[in-house]
Amino acid sequence: MNRWNRFFMQLLAFFLIIAIGYQVKPNPFALNDLSSIHHIVPVSEDNTLLKTIKEKSKEYEEPAENAKIHDVWKKMPGRNGIKVNIEASYKKMKEKGRFDETLLVYDQVKPEVTLKDLPPSPIYRGHPDKQMVAFLINVAWGEDNIPSILNTLKKQKVKATFFIEGKWASKNPDLVKMIQEEGHLIGNHAYNHPDMSRLGDAENREQIVKTNEILEGILGERPKWFAPPSGSMNDQVVKLAAEEGMETILWTVDTIDWKKPTTDVMVNRVMGKLHPGAMILMHPTDVIERGLEDLILNIKEKKYKLGTVARLLSEKRF
Structure with missing residues (x-):
């Protein structure tokens, strides 16, 4: 009986080891879920494309020009400046995954002096x-x-x-x-x-x-x-x-x-x-x-x- 008891105890231990190993085995579906969550979180500051847009935006921006009284043409209108809209530009470029100046989105910036402000x-x-x-x-x-x-x-x-x-x-x-x-x-x-x-x-x-x-x-x-x-x-x-x-x-x-x-x-x-x-x-x-x-x-x-x-x-x- 002692021999059979030892056999059953060894068999039980074997199945316990298998069961424990199964429980701690990585779940591939859980990893995929984490991966998908990572792709939909808000873009962080270290995002390469976002940083590129921010760095290059100054090259494409133009200051507003005030209306003025010209020596020859007298009263002349000013002109809005343009400023890159970082967020909107990123949204247009992120599908390509790279910087594309043709996809930049601009906001117009009004001048401080308009025609109405002039004599x-x-x-x-x-x-x-x-x-x-x-x-x-x-x-x-x-x-x-x-x-x-x-x-x-x-x-x-x-x-x-x-x-x-x-x-x-x-x-x-x-x-x-x-x-x-x-x-x-x-x-x-x-x-x-x-x-x-x-x-x-x-x-x-x-x-x-x-x-x-x-x-x-x-x-x-x-x-x-x-x-x-x-x-x-x-x-x-x-x-x-x-x-x-x-x-x-x-x-x-x-x-x-x-x-x-x-x-x-x-x-x-x-x-x-x-x-x-x-x-x-x-x-x-x-x-x-x-x-x-x-x-x-x-x-x-x-x-x-x-x-x-x-x-x-x-x-x-x-």
Whole structure:
């Protein structure tokens, strides 16, 4: 019996050893679970890609530029700076697992000084680094051409700024409303196209205020932009416009459409003088009606965007 007892005791010990070994054997499924948890935890500071983005971000950032009074161009808009959004950039790059500058995400940083902070002064152009131009369409006649011009602008998905004479607006309220409904910006072009540099303050103020009242009655909003007829003005006119809450707008490129050039001459003239931030003067004339689409296509071919005066003079990059 003692021999059989020893045999059973040895057998029992053998199974106990096997059982204990089984319990302490690593569980491969548990390791996989830990591994998967490791991949979904928030990225730590020592993540290589995140550190690379942080280190390189300064190379791609640009400071904001303040609006200023230029010696030649007078009042000029500033430009937003750009700062790399580290978190958003990382999210776009993490699938690739490597740094890619084309996937950087930027936040725009506003300048400390904007146009509103500067004293009254005329504005001739947008920021020289902004690859955008604006059409200024001064309206005191040409009602027969306006519907066609609006159709061309709509077809080409371009928004322009129409500076409208008060007297003309009072006779053509439906056209004024049509321009607004097409999404274009409307500004003040005085009441009856005077030479404002020769008028006194009271007369000039009446020209501006009367036109504002007419346009507000038609549009439901008061204009914020003023274009003196023929560009004729002086410092006092600019100051009066500012007192009415408006910026005075001039131009850097003239279509000379009032001289009745051919469409080719008009287009070539504009393209020869085109530059970033250009404000392009035109009227609802026959040559603009015929040549506007060609002009737009040529401008787009040069990789310029087209927008309203408000958009061009905004600090936003685009």
